[in-house]
Amino acid sequence: MTVDASSLASLANQAKEWRRTIHQYPELLFDLPKTSALVTEKLTEFGCDEVVAGIAKTGVIAVINGSNGPGRTIALRCDMDALPMAEQTNLPYASKVENMMHACGHDGHTAMLLATAKQLAETRDFVGKAVLIFQPAEEGGAGARVMIEEGVLDRFGIEEVYGMHNQPGLAVGSFAIRSGAMMAGGDRFVITINGKGGHAAYPHLARDPVLAGAQMIVALQAIASRFTNPFDPVVLSATFMEGGNAGALNVIPAAIRIGGTIRTMNAETRKMVEERFREVATSNARALGCEAVIDWRPGYPVTVNDPEKTKVAAQAASAVAGADRVNTDWPATMGSEDFSYMLEKRPGAMIWLGNGDSADLHNPAYDFNDDAIVHGVRYWLSLVDQRLNGTAGE
Numbered sequence: 001m002t003v004d005a006s007s008l009a010s011l012a013n014q015a016k017e018w019r020r021t022i023h024q025y026p027e028l029l030f031d032l033p034k035t036s037a038l039v040t041e042k043l044t045e046f047g048c049d050e051v052v053a054g055i056a057k058t059g060v061i062a063v064i065n066g067s068n069g070p071g072r073t074i075a076l077r078c079d080m081d082a083l084p085m086a087e088q089t090n091l092p093y094a095s096k097v098e099n100m101m102h103a104c105g106h107d108g109h110t111a112m113l114l115a116t117a118k119q120l121a122e123t124r125d126f127v128g129k130a131v132l133i134f135q136p137a138e139e140g141g142a143g144a145r146v147m148i149e150e151g152v153l154d155r156f157g158i159e160e161v162y163g164m165h166n167q168p169g170l171a172v173g174s175f176a177i178r179s180g181a182m183m184a185g186g187d188r189f190v191i192t193i194n195g196k197g198g199h200a201a202y203p204h205l206a207r208d209p210v211l212a213g214a215q216m217i218v219a220l221q222a223i224a225s226r227f228t229n230p231f232d233p234v235v236l237s238a239t240f241m242e243g244g245n246a247g248a249l250n251v252i253p254a255a256i257r258i259g260g261t262i263r264t265m266n267a268e269t270r271k272m273v274e275e276r277f278r279e280v281a282t283s284n285a286r287a288l289g290c291e292a293v294i295d296w297r298p299g300y301p302v303t304v305n306d307p308e309k310t311k312v313a314a315q316a317a318s319a320v321a322g323a324d325r326v327n328t329d330w331p332a333t334m335g336s337e338d339f340s341y342m343l344e345k346r347p348g349a350m351i352w353l354g355n356g357d358s359a360d361l362h363n364p365a366y367d368f369n370d371d372a373i374v375h376g377v378r379y380w381l382s383l384v385d386q387r388l389n390g391t392a393g394e
């Protein structure tokens with residue numbers, strides 16, 4: 001499948017327009033009526049074989065059959081949601097919605113996958129089937145998990161899944177990937193420590209939850225430093241404390257709360273950390289005559305790239321960028337990503353696309369780099385070509 005330079009440039013130009021439209025009307029979580037309608041309308045206009053909207057509320061699936069006969073089915077996935085923050089870019093196409101902003105580049109991801117759909121539906125020069133997944137609620141809503149729960153992987157016969165996310169600091173036209181764990185699993189916790197309130201001058205008559213909380217925060221750090229292999233990273237951050245009253249400094253409160261987040265890079269370690277956490281928090285509170293009530297809030301799993309599919313993705317990227325612009329040993333990060341749910345169910349790989357020297361993700365000055373669009377679209381087309389026309393993988 002070859003695309004000539006001028007039609008690729010015009011496709012990238014159209015995608016830029018779509019990207020800027022989406023950018024001006026950011027929407028959150030599962031509530032993406034405008035974005036979802038735009039995506040559905042375009043996919044229908046392109047003549048995709050199937051366009052199914054309304055999965056996970058506003059998710060959209062497009063199926064495009066190759067014209068070269070039956071074969072395997074692969075999914076290309078993008079996310080569509082924005083973030084609840086105020087944009088500070090002063091761009092002419094900046095967000096028109098107060099306190100909502102595309103600060104993670106999902107506008108760009110959506111536009112690139114739309115352009116890919118257009119090209120694939122037009123040429124169909126491949127064997128098998130491409131399923132394009134436009135997903136809501138990546139930012140904290142686990143939209144990928146909800147789409148799986150609503151049956152997309154089985155319903156559309158998806159055998160492999162591929163994702164792409166832009167990466168500030170990586171040169172435009174470059175790609176980066178790693179085999180195995182590439183993003184962390186993230187869980188959150190809130191602990192209520194119940195003691196017995198009393199006069200601070202007579203602490204023996206009370207059971208002090210403040211002292212218990214202070215000791216607990218320190219003790220919990222030992223999970224990272226004393227129970228996990230130093231080569232298996234764990235981050236445990238207490239980020240929230242609440243209790244007592246600054247207007248009553250001679251009063252020991254009856255209860256306090258502490259909370260925070262935990263990041264791990266390995267499913268077994270994640271399980272071990274949770275067990276240890278419950279043990280350490282419960283026994284620490286008990287030692288001070290208090291009781292710990294733990295509200296454990298599971299977050300996204302570890303994002304794990306399948307080794308074979310990582311090679312497929314790297315080969316597809318190398319075909320468009322040149323091998324010297326594809327870093328296959330990019331460091332893992334402590335961020336989380338809900339594409340991890342799809343990678344738990346099907347083999348696949350997530351790749352980073354260079355966003356150049358931009359502000360960081362989730363920064364109010366961030367903007368997706370339109371110059372990256374052409375590279376992202378070429379990657380998707382190359383992946384379909386390499387994987388479905390049998391030139392990558394087995």
Ligand code: NI
Pocket residue numbers: 104105106138165
């Ligand atoms: Ni993102």
